[in-house]
Amino acid sequence: MEPLGAAFGVLAVGFALLIGVLGAFLLRRYHLARALGTVDASIRLPPSGWRVGVCRYTDRHLEWLSLLSLSPIPRFRFLRSSLSVAGWRTATDAERTRVPPGAIIVQLTHDGESFDLAMQYDVYAGLSSWIEAGPVIGIGTWR
Structure with missing residues (x-):
């Protein structure tokens, strides 16, 4: 694998993890806001x-x-x-x-x-x- 391809893969995985964590925060906030009480x-x-x-x-x-x-x-x-x-x-x-x-x-x-x-x-x-x-x-x- 080329060094440029490996760096791109690491960046893509890091970006996907960041989007996943941000999505989890937003989903949790949505559920807390919609819950009664x-x-x-x-x-x-x-x-x-x-x-x-x-x-x-x-x-x-x-x-x-x-x-x-x-x-x-x-x-x-x-x-x-x-x-x-x-x-x-x-x-x-x-x-x-x-x-x-x-x-x-x-x-x-x-x-x-x-x-x-x-x-x-x-x-x-x-x-x-x-x-x-x-x-x-x-x-x-x-x-």
Whole structure:
């Protein structure tokens, strides 16, 4: 095989792999966007910075999946009965470059640990309703 042909083959394989990975990211994003109970939300767990991702509601958990991953397994999972909303605020000037435009910062606690989610206000309304609509601890079958 000629050196030029071998170099072309290596470049073709590399390009095909790049297209395949890009296609897998787009397919995963499409499926996450179409699934029920998923919303765009960035997360910040102190002391780290903001991470872009998607939150997914289940009957018992709030799950956060990273957009920069191909894994179907949530990176963070919060038990619904242990979540509480501490409040919300507008993004600071420094945060506006790291969160989606028009997003608010929702302050949540889970088992005494606080973290922030950046989301649109209408998504926040749904999240707070979902948290508050859960059965009272001691009543129900899933807590």
